[in-house]
Amino acid sequence: MSDLYEVAIIGSGPAGMSAAGQAAKRGMAHVLLEKTDHLSDTIYKYQAGKFVMATPSNLALRAGGYEEGVSAGMQFDEGTRENILGIWNQHCGVNDPTIPVVEGEIESWGVNVKLNAEVTKIEGDKGDFTITLKSGEVLKAKTIILAIGTQGNPNKLRCPGADHPMITSQLDDPADHYDKHITVVGTGDAGIENALGLAEPALGNTVTILNRGKDFAKAKQRNADWLTEADADGKLKIRYGTSPAEVRDGEMVLETETGEETIPCDLIIARIGSQPPRGFIESMGVEFTSADRSAFPVLSPVFETTKAGIFVIGALAGYPLIKHCMNQGFDVIEYLASGESPKPADEPLLEEVFADLPGNKSVDYWLDVYQKNVSIFGGLSTLQMRELMLDSTCKAFGPGEVIFRRNEQGSSLFAIASGSVAVEVDPNDPSITVPIGEGSIFGEVGLISGRRRGSTIRAAEDTIVVELSRKAALKLISSSPEANDAVTRISIERQILQMFGSGLTPADIAPLVESAETVQVPAGKVVIQEGDEDKDLFILRLGSMLVEKDIGGRQIFLSYLPAGSFFGEMAVIDGSKRTATVKASVKSEVIKLDGEMFNALLDTKPQLRSKMLEVMEGRRQTNDFIESQKGDVGGALELYTKTAKFLSEQGIGEATDALLIDEKLCIGCDNCERACADAHEGLSRLDREAGKSFAHLHVPTSCRHCEHPHCMADCPPNAIRRGADGEVSINAETCIGCGNCKSFCPYGVIRMDPVPPKKPSLLEWLFFGKGPGPGEASYSWRKKNGDPDLAKKAIKCDMCAGIDGGPACVRACPTGAAIRVSPDKFLTFAKITEDVE
Amino acid sequence: MASVPGNRFKQDERRRNADHVSFLKHRRYRWLWIAVLLCLATGLGYALIDQEPRPNGGSWYGYTLGTIGLGLIVWLSLLGIRKRKITAGNWSLKAWTSAHVYLGLALIVVGTLHTGFQIGWNVHTLAYFLMLLVIISGIYGVIVYATLPTTLSNNRNEMTRGEMLEALTAIDRQLESAAQPLGRQQSDLVIRALEQDVFYGGAWGRLTGTYPGCATNRALGGFPEVAGGVDGASERVRSLLVKRAEQLAQIRRQLRIRALLEIWLFIHIPATIALLAALFAHVVSVFYYW
Structure with a gap:
């Protein structure tokens, strides 16, 4: 039995450690409890030497002495795992021989740390909590801060022997294991990365990875590809439809689709996720936001749970970033010590976000306005609201001011806090507008499809809006079911209105919207089968589709449908069988509308019917034209189909602007590559010769500027952006050279290289032979003349953004072989079969 | 958020919509027609203008043709710089190549008329024959550029x-x-x-x-x-x-x-340099002995 502590902090990660440091500085009686024998277990378990980022970079680190009167405290800056842990150990007075001591003056705050102190039970109420440790020791505290994260609780195998010592849930260094029989359970990214690391042939391991299903839905596409490739190469073995049945000494029993099987096994890596230790937390009387597995505890603005006296901070509160965690630790202690919460650390950032709005109002005022007025923000807590606004831009517009224009690139979502906007629906007549009122959203089509803005939007009166970046909007949609429903509903309604126009009102289509269903379509999946009798109408909201028809026993390519088009209308209107097959060229999403309801709508709206008939007639003509080519002796139709198929296999279907080389014209001079290098500080972003060809159409290794770029999937510093002209480019200033984008790109178009040295001018080369001449200098020249300290960064095609005249590769082609195309314009009969010579 | 309509969209869209044709067909043979017109105009002038005592490079019409020819040759030789100097701006090397080919061919007419069909053993004739050599090697170049790429592509069979x-x-x-x-x-x-x-x-x-x-x-x-x-x-x-x-x-x-x-470039380029030198001598000597 010990004294009554003012505060007991459980978990010594960044959040808990920061809280303990602040409590020590404040002179509060405190104790920091850590389950393991070292601080910050999650970071401790990072691979040796891992570089840890300090994001968001614009957020002040509270704990580091944000306010006057508090001396510099817990330090944190980006650096290696060792450096960060070394500093924290010294702050907390912990001596860990596995972490080198950091040079320089680092204060010790006299934190009262208890290592190897796993908490098993918490009882009591505010002012008098009793904490029981695994060792049996009992502590007393007035308040409790839970900062236990979510990592410390890995899921266990669900089979006998799940506690066998050869099972581990983590892998520090694959090279520690060699000549072993290793089984990896779980095909998420962590499991796949571990399996690939262990399967390095030099290690001599026999690696088996178990996949309960048939696909790798939880993993990034790139990882899944690598894994199947490694399996094909015989480096490891993937066992599909297989799960562990029992773990014994030296062997493992597998349950396969055909029965049980025993394999030799010396090590099992179980990467099957982790969970917040929910039962433990709920046993204290803390409520969660929902029954969902991934839900977080309900928190007040000062991070207090529904159980008075228990606070939750850090990853368990839903904040995985180190800076947030450390600030929360500081904030909670300040609240406990002074009775009032310090202004949150993001206050100055939010002030900036709201700076452009009129009236000089406070942050709280604007947060309140936005939350009350914008319907999709209804379900958010104050904390979530603050975080959302941090990633957003708030702006006021006067009447008539343009918010965005038709054909502008943009994937952000707008919401109207006050006022209203007018949508110019007719490109030829700006006076025809449709209003969108206060509380609603706009820009959702760009957000979902990744395509250019469909219409120009102006403020109709004095209007205040918020623009959510694509990332923030997607986060909102995934975290708030209310927001998700609202965005889906509005986007379906708008898409129908935009597409069918003709004087429809939201009321007309309400039943149609109600019955609409969004369907995910994986690449290659057939949505409509020729000859079938189903009668649904589809709107393509994301991805692209290929339309094919059986002509004389062959599947002939008819056309390419970009996101934002509709299909299936023929069968709906004239009741015929499906006249063509429509299938997804890339992963897509369609809105399925009930055909009968649509027909009923057509009956009441003759204008709409005539418009639909017009569209149908146009499509029919295309089909008839292509069908009329079937007698053609030159096989143009066949060539057209095969070429279109080839191009879509090469990723042109998801491209927005891709480079093609017509090999009937290409003399192989490589002037495109040289021009590319010379237009971009000396490195070429395209490899003309590499890549596949069909019928003399060559797709070189060069960026396709995908609609939803794979490279943007996980860029730690968020350095990849889509620019105003549609180009996907990497900011060389903020790129950290981690290579994630390179591994995500399915087309291999990103390279890692340092900026090369400047070359002597063209005339110097021409007259005096100085330097390497036009184009990319050789590796040896760059190495000899370059700065050896420059880091490698990711570089790729930026479509010559900012260069007047456009892409240099096309401009510099002497014969017209190099062309840049977009699929909706190029995948047509006329373009593909064009006689170029 | 709201941006000015000053992006490259229209320009990019024009590029994406553009016809996909070779340098020979560029803009519906625009430079072929210009070259044909140039030949017709100079030929017509040669036939109709009464040159005393006889057609000669030294008559006023001869000087006119010579100036056109010289201008063309100097401009045509700048293709080598244009190809290597990747500056910003709305130029296309395909258009340059197209103009280079057709205007280069037109030089046969312009240059020959400039001689007034007077051939001798002197630097003037040297320049004329060097010009023909450059043009003939160029014709070979056009032929191989138009015919060989398909063979090259077939042979490559997707291998680098x-x-x-x-x-x-x-x-x-x-x-x-x-x-x-x-x-x-x-x-x-x-x-x-x-x-x-x-x-x-x-x-x-x-x-x-x-x-x-x-x-x-x-x-x-x-x-x-x-x-x-x-x-x-x-x-x-x-x-x-x-x-x-x-x-x-x-x-x-x-x-x-x-x-x-x-291979033809090994004749085309050195012969061009020699042609420029011979032209220099030709022009200087003409004015020296004026």
Whole structure:
């Protein structure tokens, strides 16, 4: 039995450690409890030497002495795992021989740390909590801060022997294991990365990875590809439809689709996720936001749970970033010590976000306005609201001011806090507008499809809006079911209105919207089968589709449908069988509308019917034209189909602007590559010769500027952006050279290289032979003349953004072989079969 | 958020909509028509304008033609700079090449009319014949540019230059181990094939595609095709040698097509430099003796 502590902090990660440091500085009686024998277990378990980022970079680190009167405290800056842990150990007075001591003056705050102190039970109420440790020791505290994260609780195998010592849930260094029989359970990214690391042939391991299903839905596409490739190469073995049945000494029993099987096994890596230790937390009387597995505890603005006296901070509160965690630790202690919460650390950032709005109002005022007025923000807590606004831009517009224009690139979502906007629906007549009122959203089509803005939007009166970046909007949609429903509903309604126009009102289509269903379509999946009798109408909201028809026993390519088009209308209107097959060229999403309801709508709206008939007639003509080519002796139709198929296999279907080389014209001079290098500080972003060809159409290794770029999937510093002209480019200033984008790109178009040295001018080369001449200098020249300290960064095609005249590769082609195309314009009969010579 | 409508969208869209045609067809033969017009105009002038005492480079019409010709030659020779100087701006090398070809051909007419059909052993005639040499080599260039790329593409068969050499290296590795059990005489044949430089044969071999001293072909002669394949090792080496010969043939065809695409530049460019020098002498001497 010990004294009554003012505060007991459980978990010594960044959040808990920061809280303990602040409590020590404040002179509060405190104790920091850590389950393991070292601080910050999650970071401790990072691979040796891992570089840890300090994001968001614009957020002040509270704990580091944000306010006057508090001396510099817990330090944190980006650096290696060792450096960060070394500093924290010294702050907390912990001596860990596995972490080198950091040079320089680092204060010790006299934190009262208890290592190897796993908490098993918490009882009591505010002012008098009793904490029981695994060792049996009992502590007393007035308040409790839970900062236990979510990592410390890995899921266990669900089979006998799940506690066998050869099972581990983590892998520090694959090279520690060699000549072993290793089984990896779980095909998420962590499991796949571990399996690939262990399967390095030099290690001599026999690696088996178990996949309960048939696909790798939880993993990034790139990882899944690598894994199947490694399996094909015989480096490891993937066992599909297989799960562990029992773990014994030296062997493992597998349950396969055909029965049980025993394999030799010396090590099992179980990467099957982790969970917040929910039962433990709920046993204290803390409520969660929902029954969902991934839900977080309900928190007040000062991070207090529904159980008075228990606070939750850090990853368990839903904040995985180190800076947030450390600030929360500081904030909670300040609240406990002074009775009032310090202004949150993001206050100055939010002030900036709201700076452009009129009236000089406070942050709280604007947060309140936005939350009350914008319907999709209804379900958010104050904390979530603050975080959302941090990633957003708030702006006021006067009447008539343009918010965005038709054909502008943009994937952000707008919401109207006050006022209203007018949508110019007719490109030829700006006076025809449709209003969108206060509380609603706009820009959702760009957000979902990744395509250019469909219409120009102006403020109709004095209007205040918020623009959510694509990332923030997607986060909102995934975290708030209310927001998700609202965005889906509005986007379906708008898409129908935009597409069918003709004087429809939201009321007309309400039943149609109600019955609409969004369907995910994986690449290659057939949505409509020729000859079938189903009668649904589809709107393509994301991805692209290929339309094919059986002509004389062959599947002939008819056309390419970009996101934002509709299909299936023929069968709906004239009741015929499906006249063509429509299938997804890339992963897509369609809105399925009930055909009968649509027909009923057509009956009441003759204008709409005539418009639909017009569209149908146009499509029919295309089909008839292509069908009329079937007698053609030159096989143009066949060539057209095969070429279109080839191009879509090469990723042109998801491209927005891709480079093609017509090999009937290409003399192989490589002037495109040289021009590319010379237009971009000396490195070429395209490899003309590499890549596949069909019928003399060559797709070189060069960026396709995908609609939803794979490279943007996980860029730690968020350095990849889509620019105003549609180009996907990497900011060389903020790129950290981690290579994630390179591994995500399915087309291999990103390279890692340092900026090369400047070359002597063209005339110097021409007259005096100085330097390497036009184009990319050789590796040896760059190495000899370059700065050896420059880091490698990711570089790729930026479509010559900012260069007047456009892409240099096309401009510099002497014969017209190099062309840049977009699929909706190029995948047509006329373009593909064009006689170029 | 709201942005000015100053982005490149319209320009990019025009590019994406653009016809996809070769330099010869560029803009519906725009430069061909201009060149034809130039020829007609100068020819008509030559026929109709009464030049005293006779048509000559020194008449006022002769000077006019000479100035046009000189201007054209200097401008045409700047293609080499345009190609290498990747500046910003709305230019296209395809348009330049198109104009280069057709205006270059028009020079035959303009230049010949400028001579007034007076040929002699002097620097003026030298310049004229150098010009013809440049144009003739250029005509060859246009022909190969229009016909060879398809062959080049077919031969490449999606392989890069590096990949072709790698494929050969891989075959060589297999050959070396497969040849171990062979007897002395056959081993020597294989060793000689492996030791021979891939690029042997010099410029002549490259251009004609004939390699009479090819050690791989010679080695193949030492491995007669045995019905039923009696000797396992020998049969295996034979099939590898056939593979090697095929791979070599692809590389050599590639070299040959590339050489045919480039050889004319070895005449076209130096002759252009010589032409510019001769023109300089021609112009200076004309004005010196005026």
